[in-house]
Amino acid sequence: MNWGTIDKYAKSLIKEAGHKIRVSFFNTIDVDTKADANDLVTNIDKAIEQFFISRIQSDFPNHFVLGEEGFGDDIRSLDGVIWLLDPIDGTMNFVHQKRNFAISLGIYCDGVGMLGYIYDVMNDDFYHAAKGEGAYYNDEKLPMLEVTPLSEAIIGVNASWVAPNRRIENEPIADMVHKCRGTRSYGSAAMELAYVSSGRIDAYLSLRLSPWDIAGGMVIAEEVGAIGTNLKGEKPNLLNQDTFIVARPGLHDEILRNHIRLK
Amino acid sequence: MNWGTIDKYAKSLIKEAGHKIRVSFFNTIDVDTKADANDLVTNIDKAIEQFFISRIQSDFPNHFVLGEEGFGDDIRSLDGVIWLLDPIDGTMNFVHQKRNFAISLGIYCDGVGMLGYIYDVMNDDFYHAAKGEGAYYNDEKLPMLEVTPLSEAIIGVNASWVAPNRRIENEPIADMVHKCRGTRSYGSAAMELAYVSSGRIDAYLSLRLSPWDIAGGMVIAEEVGAIGTNLKGEKPNLLNQDTFIVARPGLHDEILRNHIRLK
Numbered sequence: 237m238n239w240g241t242i243d244k245y246a247k248s249l250i251k252e253a254g255h256k257i258r259v260s261f262f263n264t265i266d267v268d269t270k271a272d273a274n275d276l277v278t279n280i281d282k283a284i285e286q287f288f289i290s291r292i293q294s295d296f297p298n299h300f301v302l303g304e305e306g307f308g309d310d311i312r313s314l315d316g317v318i319w320l321l322d323p324i325d326g327t328m329n330f331v332h333q334k335r336n337f338a339i340s341l342g343i344y345c346d347g348v349g350m351l352g353y354i355y356d357v358m359n360d361d362f363y364h365a366a367k368g369e370g371a372y373y374n375d376e377k378l379p380m381l382e383v384t385p386l387s388e389a390i391i392g393v394n395a396s397w398v399a400p401n402r403r404i405e406n407e408p409i410a411d412m413v414h415k416c417r418g419t420r421s422y423g424s425a426a427m428e429l430a431y432v433s434s435g436r437i438d439a440y441l442s443l444r445l446s447p448w449d450i451a452g453g454m455v456i457a458e459e460v461g462a463i464g465t466n467l468k469g470e471k472p473n474l475l476n477q478d479t480f481i482v483a484r485p486g487l488h489d490e491i492l493r494n495h496i497r498l499k
Numbered sequence: 500m501n502w503g504t505i506d507k508y509a510k511s512l513i514k515e516a517g518h519k520i521r522v523s524f525f526n527t528i529d530v531d532t533k534a535d536a537n538d539l540v541t542n543i544d545k546a547i548e549q550f551f552i553s554r555i556q557s558d559f560p561n562h563f564v565l566g567e568e569g570f571g572d573d574i575r576s577l578d579g580v581i582w583l584l585d586p587i588d589g590t591m592n593f594v595h596q597k598r599n600f601a602i603s604l605g606i607y608c609d610g611v612g613m614l615g616y617i618y619d620v621m622n623d624d625f626y627h628a629a630k631g632e633g634a635y636y637n638d639e640k641l642p643m644l645e646v647t648p649l650s651e652a653i654i655g656v657n658a659s660w661v662a663p664n665r666r667i668e669n670e671p672i673a674d675m676v677h678k679c680r681g682t683r684s685y686g687s688a689a690m691e692l693a694y695v696s697s698g699r700i701d702a703y704l705s706l707r708l709s710p711w712d713i714a715g716g717m718v719i720a721e722e723v724g725a726i727g728t729n730l731k732g733e734k735p736n737l738l739n740q741d742t743f744i745v746a747r748p749g750l751h752d753e754i755l756r757n758h759i760r761l762k
Binding site: 332420421 | 536537591595596597598622650653656657658659660661662663669672673674676677680681682683684685686694698699700
């Protein structure tokens with residue numbers, strides 16, 4: 237497999253998709269809901285996923301695609317080369333804000349993340365990594381992450397996980413919120429992964445993410461030494477929805493040990 | 500008073516200050532703490548406030564300045580012309596992220612907001628308004644805000660106000676978090692006010708803000724019909740720290756009535 241060629245191809249495909257998304261704002265966007273009333277999808281999410289899939293199927297007929305909108309392959313195992321794609325991560329932001337969303341793509345070979353991309357379309361900010369070759373923010377190589385204590389950390393965590401919920405004890409999370417330097421929530425898992433990898437926040441956690449939300453970001457995060465697992469501390473799930481945390485080394489362990497109690 | 504002249508002057512001063520902030524990243528930034536360990540201040544916050552004050556004092560010797568860093572006047576009443584300035588709103592973002600902070604400035608005459616500015620320095624995004632003349636995002640006039648129900652609203656609220664805290668009952672807030680479409684937290688009150696005014700989020704609330712955090716944003720918000728008050732529903736306090744909410748019409752009332760119970 238010539239990963240350098242695939243890398244160049246994927247970057248150019250993502251930039252082209254970004255252009256299509258920016259142009260889409262000239263027209264009316266149709267908004268629909270999926271699993272629940274707040275799970276939005278638009279005609280643009282679907283069109284962008286179809287654009288990726290038709291290109292990948294034609295140029296890499298032996299590769300598989302797992303896409304958020306379901307136009308890709310029915311993936312049951314991580315064997316072979318799989319492109320894990322979220323055409324628009326942060327659809328609610330896309331609809332309400334016309335910004336703060338990203339294209340997220342991870343390319344995995346037999347379950348190992350080889351290439352990862354997060355493209356903040358409206359800022360034209362590109363985070364990318366190839367396994368073993370470091371991670372980049374545009375042309376700038378991202379430094380390895382250093383240890384930060386919770387008291388100096390900014391944590392990406394949505395208010396809904398601090399409110400009482402079905403998945404997690406909320407008192408230890410509330411305690412984390414009080415002990416950290418501050419919390420943020422941006423509404424795009426991919427962008428929050430990019431923010432952790434570039435040191436803008438120190439950890440990000442969510443109680444419900446899908447493989448396409450984290451696949452690209454995890455390749456980038458690993459290249460700068462961030463630790464990403466589910467909230468049991470296990471390897472992230474690339475086949476099913478699961479909990480998720482990514483954090484600087486040290487902080488990952490501190491949060492999991494002291495502040496996460498799954499129900 | 501020629502407000503048109505003051506408006507042009509203030510805009511140009513803010514742009515010059517923004518340039519100084521961008522240049523400051525070439526050098527080391529000294530970080531200090533204020534009231535508590537997470538209340539950060541830098542040499543740049545101080546230098547930018549002093550830059551504003553020296554210019555305003557020299558060019559408008561009869562005006563007063565109330566600045567976050569305390570180099571301005573000791574303001575006890577809202578009489579006369581007062582410039583309410585936060586040289587860097589979102590200092591934690593400035594330090595950790597080198598983005599997502601804003602210069603916030605409101606110019607008030609006898610307590611009435613005449614001119615308001617929020618400048619997202621790193622994105623070069625300028626939100627501005629003159630009383631009675633509408634609000635602008637760069638050169639684009641912002642439309643009047645329409646009513647949005649809570650179920651379709653994105654609320655700017657930090658996780659720390661959903662965790663148990665001294666100021667507010669957290670159960671009704673947690674209930675709001677579950678009932679709204681989503682929550683966000685960006686770590687800059689000025690930027691969140693700008694986001695409400697431009698319809699990117701639908702409400703923003705905080706349990707502790709200072710006059711300089713909201714003065715500029717309130718002038719902008721009022722021009723698009725957003726309602727801003729403290730959490731008792733009273734006019735925002737421009738002399739002291741207080742609670743704060745700004746929201747679309749309708750939503751403001753719905754949140755205050757159903758989800759806010761001050762301790």
